[in-house]
Amino acid sequence: MEINSSNLYNKDILKTNKFENLDSNSLKNVEDKELRDVSNNFEAFFINQILETSLKSTSIAGEEAGSDIIKGMYLQSISDSSSGNFGISDMLYNFLSQNNKKEQG
Template sequence: MNIDTSLAMLSRSYAPPVAKIETEDDVKLKEQTDKFEAFFIKQVLDIALKNENTLFPKDPGDKIYQSMYNDTMSESFSGSFGFSELLFNYLKEQR
């Protein structure tokens, strides 16, 4: 049995056109779209990383530390998931 993977390989190699950052407004727009992506990722992390059944007892600062951890992770991930690039390209075309 032969499996045709040509369509899968075609979609894998396809990359949407990347809008170039040319002006100062583009730089500001890219910063904002990266911040939006970071916010989106933080919301996902807040839901995914709920520690309701932990091995360790709860501390008064657990929620603060978890929130700070999710903030740091979302900021470091922003710009790499593609939401920011997609939004940036769309908004740049709308101008």
């Protein structure tokens, strides 16, 4: 497939047309879902940073090559599964949605 400016332009038009048929309630639902996703991702990142700092000197997978990667993957898994349980994402979501309403209203 050849990539040129007309192909990119046509793809941009298709992306834009997809959103023209949305009413304001549908758009609000999309924005709310995106805010919730961003809030949950931030909480997972925050938890991951706490775990990495607190377990810096702890060896989970031994001293072998690649143990840092295994440890990082393990901590990321814990962070992702714990996200939404600490209340940070809820507070952030509420803050962002209130600010979003103020800007729109």
